[in-house]
Structures are given as structure tokens and as C-alpha cells.
Amino acid sequence: MTTAERPSLLLVEDDAALGPLISELLEPDFSVRLAVNGRDGLHLGLTQSWDAMVIDRGLPVMDGLALIKALRSKGIATPILILTALGATDEKVRGLDAGANDYMSKPFDAMELAARLRALTRTYAPPPATLGIGDWELDAGARSMRSVYGSVVTLTAKEAGLLETLASEPERVFTREDLINALFHPTDQPGVIDTYVHHLRRKISKTVIRTVHGLGYQIGNPHD
Amino acid sequence: MTTAERPSLLLVEDDAALGPLISELLEPDFSVRLAVNGRDGLHLGLTQSWDAMVIDRGLPVMDGLALIKALRSKGIATPILILTALGATDEKVRGLDAGANDYMSKPFDAMELAARLRALTRTYAPPPATLGIGDWELDAGARSMRSVYGSVVTLTAKEAGLLETLASEPERVFTREDLINALFHPTDQPGVIDTYVHHLRRKISKTVIRTVHGLGYQIGNPHD
DNA sequence: CGAGGCATTTAAGAAGCTCTTAAGAACTCC
DNA sequence: GGAGTTCTTAAGAGCTTCTTAAATGCCTCG
Numbered sequence: 168m169t170t171a172e173r174p175s176l177l178l179v180e181d182d183a184a185l186g187p188l189i190s191e192l193l194e195p196d197f198s199v200r201l202a203v204n205g206r207d208g209l210h211l212g213l214t215q216s217w218d219a220m221v222i223d224r225g226l227p228v229m230d231g232l233a234l235i236k237a238l239r240s241k242g243i244a245t246p247i248l249i250l251t252a253l254g255a256t257d258e259k260v261r262g263l264d265a266g267a268n269d270y271m272s273k274p275f276d277a278m279e280l281a282a283r284l285r286a287l288t289r290t291y292a293p294p295p296a297t298l299g300i301g302d303w304e305l306d307a308g309a310r311s312m313r314s315v316y317g318s319v320v321t322l323t324a325k326e327a328g329l330l331e332t333l334a335s336e337p338e339r340v341f342t343r344e345d346l347i348n349a350l351f352h353p354t355d356q357p358g359v360i361d362t363y364v365h366h367l368r369r370k371i372s373k374t375v376i377r378t379v380h381g382l383g384y385q386i387g388n389p390h391d
Numbered sequence: 392m393t394t395a396e397r398p399s400l401l402l403v404e405d406d407a408a409l410g411p412l413i414s415e416l417l418e419p420d421f422s423v424r425l426a427v428n429g430r431d432g433l434h435l436g437l438t439q440s441w442d443a444m445v446i447d448r449g450l451p452v453m454d455g456l457a458l459i460k461a462l463r464s465k466g467i468a469t470p471i472l473i474l475t476a477l478g479a480t481d482e483k484v485r486g487l488d489a490g491a492n493d494y495m496s497k498p499f500d501a502m503e504l505a506a507r508l509r510a511l512t513r514t515y516a517p518p519p520a521t522l523g524i525g526d527w528e529l530d531a532g533a534r535s536m537r538s539v540y541g542s543v544v545t546l547t548a549k550e551a552g553l554l555e556t557l558a559s560e561p562e563r564v565f566t567r568e569d570l571i572n573a574l575f576h577p578t579d580q581p582g583v584i585d586t587y588v589h590h591l592r593r594k595i596s597k598t599v600i601r602t603v604h605g606l607g608y609q610i611g612n613p614h615d
Numbered sequence: 616c617g618a619g620g621c622a623t624t625t626a627a628g629a630a631g632c633t634c635t636t637a638a639g640a641a642c643t644c645c
Numbered sequence: 646g647g648a649g650t651t652c653t654t655a656a657g658a659g660c661t662t663c664t665t666a667a668a669t670g671c672c673t674c675g
Contacts, residue, residue, distance in 0.1 A: 263509065264510075279480050282484040283493075286488075287492075324622080326622095358626080359625085361662065364662095379534060380633075381661070382533075548634095582651095586636090587634095589654090602650095618673100618675085619672105619675095620672090621671085621673095622670085624667105624669070625668075627667105628665090629664075629665095630661105631662070632660085633658105633659085633660075634657105634658085634659080635657090636655100636658100637654100638653105638655095640653075640654095642651070
């Protein structure tokens with residue numbers, strides 16, 4: 168949820184009547200995109216960034232549970248709500264343990280669905296949305312960095328996004344592929360990342376982003 | 392959830408029978424602390440760090456909804472599940488919009504409650520799997536070694552692969568042939584291994600890898 | 616509506632790091 | 646002491662990353 172707009176929602180539902188209906192019910196609160204099978208859902212889930220997903224349990228081509236596991240295994244942490252006709256407790260347990268964040272069984276109440284999605288997409292700690300990186304602090308909202316000594320550098324959207332992604336998981340090594348999937352079109356060539364890393368190093372400091380040769384880039388505590 | 396222990400759970404429930412019962416049901420999966428009214432719940436919620444909270448809707452001294460709002464207003468972002476006798480949709484909506492992350496109405500199923508709490512406390516960026524080797528720890532993902540005293544050494548792909556293979560089966564003696572088949576082209580000459588063993592010994596310590604004369608190399612507890 | 620400026624993307628040579636080979640020195644075991 | 650094994654060092658080939666520059670696209674302001 169990077170802007171003040173409605174949160175984006177990916178709805179994966181094969182029922183030709185129910186899909187558009189749910190979509191319409193949620194449109195006041197969410198910007199809904201409908202996928203009618205698991206394969207399309209997986210593609211959209213992997214290639215675009217969503218604030219939440221609603222996934223039907225029983226889907227053609229690729230089952231809802233398999234879809235969730237596939238998304239989670241690719242590192243997609245987006246909140247997911249499963250919607251299903253199966254209301255038995257062990258079905259709920261299976262769904263939640265597969266990686267879903269919430270579970271509702273049909274027939275469901277539209278108001279409750281919307282409230283649960285609001286809860287899933289809600290973000291806490293709005294005021295201090297800054298990320299500390301070494302001697303610097305990233306203000307993602309204002310797309311700027313402030314050093315502890317007061318100087319301020321403004322970043323472009325891509326620069327800020329790249330830095331924010333890297334800083335979101337310190338110590339983790341992101342491959343160029345990871346970063347392209349998170350920030351660019353998957354068709355872009357990996358070299359784009361190198362260029363932006365270079366821009367950031369020039370703007371901020373040579374040492375904010377560490378290169379891990381053959382793997383990718385990383386932010387973390389300076390060592391050795 | 393900072394450790395590998397059970398997640399910590401704050402349960403705020405005034406019912407003298409239900410509180411201990413829920414507590415007992417969840418103990419296998421969570422480390423549960425019980426508070427019997429809203430005031431105690433607020434104090435514990437503010438002064439300690441919890442992986443999740445389960446809060447009863449109707450509480451003496453301080454209502455459950457008021458408690459949640461108070462916690463949220465103080466910047467506490469811990470996942471909260473409301474447990475209540477009120478199952479009407481607008482009650483659920485009120486609870487969720489007050490800042491709760493999930494809502495279950497009594498009578499509830501213990502298995503489902505546990506599954507929902509697992510979903511709430513699940514983290515998607517688990518700390519990287521590390522392998523202990525003597526005083527060192529190998530982070531294969533980042534291809535680096537960190538000593539117990541904090542220093543960090545980065546390894547190349549071959550170095551990390553060799554070390555990981557050796558460490559995967561402590562005490563086992565790997566022949567050069569074993570290692571070449573696992574890490575290099577089978578046509579490579581066995582001397583490659585010697586070179587990398589040397590690199591690792593220089594980077595980390597002379598004693599991480601033990602030579603077994605005439606056989607190969609080994610990692611294991613230092614004996615004699 | 617067009618010009619200018621800024622952000623983004625592509626491309627290509629330069630620089631740097633890793634891998635691999637090789638050869639002599641040092642060591643081990645008999 | 647000698648044969649075989651292991652250690653150490655060095656250097657070139659090959660690959661990855663850095664850096665620069667220019668092309669493209671987008672938005673704004675005149």
C-alpha cells in the first residue's frame with residue numbers, strides 16, 4: 168500500500184457468477200483484479216505487487232492450496248484470505264497452515280469479508296515510516312534519505328524502491344532476479360539493477376549496498 | 392518471535408473456567424500468559440513484547456475493544472485475535488475495525504484457534520539457515536561465515552560449497568573424488584580440492600578442516 | 616502543442632574478482 | 646631416506662560487476 172489509493176486486491180475465483188459479484192462488492196474499498204484460474208492467479212501474483220489476495224479453495228488448473236504454497240515458496244508475503252465452500256475445521260486448519268492468513272467459508276457476509284480484508288491490509292506505525300541504514304535514514308514516503316549529520320538526498324522512485332526492498336530484510340542477499348520481480352517488469356534485463364545500485368552508491372555512499380559476487384546485493388551491518 | 396522457542400502469547404480472558412482451559416489448549420504451541428482483566432492486559436501488552444494476543448470481547452474493568460484501541464494507539468502492532476460470544480456480523484466488523492487482526496466467536500474449535508494463531512505469528516522471512524562449524528557459523532545463502540565473536544568472512548561460491556558439503560556430514564571423511572563429484576566437473580583434477588581447502592583454512596582457521604592422510608578431508612570435533 | 620528537463624532503460628568497454636592449473640616446497644609415513 | 650601426499654603460491658583465463666554514456670520515454674511548463 169504505497170499510496171493513499173484503495174488497496175489493490177487480487178481475486179482468484181473460477182465461479183463465473185461469484186467472481187464478478189465479489190469483485191463488485193469489494194470495489195468500493197479495494198481495486199480488484201479478477202483471475203479465473205490458478206495459473207493466471209499465480210502469474211499475476213508473482214509479477215505484480217498486491218496489497219492482499221482472496222483465493223478460492225477449489226480452482227481449475229491449479230488448486231487454491233497449491234497456488235498459495237507456490238506463492239509462498241517464491242517469497243510472496245502478501246496477506247491471503249481463502250474463500251471456500253468447505254467449512255470443516257480441518258479444512259480451515261489445512262488452509263491456514265498452507266500459508267493463508269485468514270479463512271472464510273461460503274456463504275459469507277460481504278461486510279465481514281471487507282472488514283477482514285481491511286484488517287489484513289492495515290498497516291501499523293504510520294508516523295515513523297523510516298528505515299535506518301547505516302548512518303542514513305530512508306523516508307520512503309518522501310523518497311529521501313537523511314544522514315545523521317543533517318544532509319538530505321532525494322531519490323527517484325526506482326532508487327527509493329530498490330533501497331527500501333534491500334533494507335526491508337537486512338543481511339538477506341537479493342538476486343537481481345528477486346529485485347526485478349519486486350520492482351521492475353520481469354522482462355527487464357538484470358543490468359538495470361546494477362545501474363541503480365551505482366546511482367545509490369554515488370548519491371549516498373559507496374558502502375551502503377554490499378555486492379555478493381555471483382549472487383546479488385545486500386544491506387547489512389558493515390563487517391570485516 | 393526472536394528465538395526458535397514457542398511464540399509468546401498474551402491471553403486476556405476473565406472467565407475463570409475458560410481462561411485456564413484455552414491456556415492449556417494452546418500451551419503445546421504457544422507460551423501462554425493469562426491476564427484476567429483489561430487493565431492487567433494493557434499493562435502486560437505495553438510493557439512486554441508478545442508474538443500475538445488473544446483478547447476476550449467482554450472484559451471487566453476495561454472492555455476488549457477499548458483495550459485493543461489503547462494498545463494500537465500506543466503503537467503496539469502485535470497481531471490480535473478477538474474471542475467473543477458475539478457472533479453477529481456487525482460485531483465482527485467493529486472488532487476488526489478496532490484494530491484486531493482476526494475474530495472468532497464462541498463456541499470455537501481449539502484446532503482452528505491454534506491454526507489462526509499460527510497464521511498470525513508466522514513470519515515469511517525466516518532467519519537464514521546456518522550451519523555451525525566449531526566457533527563459526529556458515530550462512531550458505533549469503534555465502535559468509537560469522538564467528539561467535541562477531542567477525543564475518545565472505546566466501547566464494549566454491550569455497551562455500553566445499554565447506555557446506557564437508558559440514559553436511561560431520562566426521563565423515565570425504566575423498567577428493569567425492570568432493571569433485573559433488574562440486575566440480577568430474578574431469579577436474581583432484582588438486583583443485585587442495586587449493587580450496589587451503590583458501591578456507593587461510594580465511595577461517597587452520598583447524599576447521601582436518602586432513603586424513605591418504606584419504607581426504609573431514610570436519611568434526613577436534614580430537615587429540 | 617512543443618520544448619526542455621528529468622527519470623528510466625539499454626548498451627558496451629573497463630575494472631575487478633573467481634576459478635583453475637601448475638609447479639615447487641614441505642610434510643608424512645614406512 | 647625415499648616415495649608419495651599435501652601445502653602453498655602464483656598467474657592467466659574467464660566471468661561478473663562497475664562505470665559511463667547515450668537513447669528512450671514521460672511529465673511539466675511555457
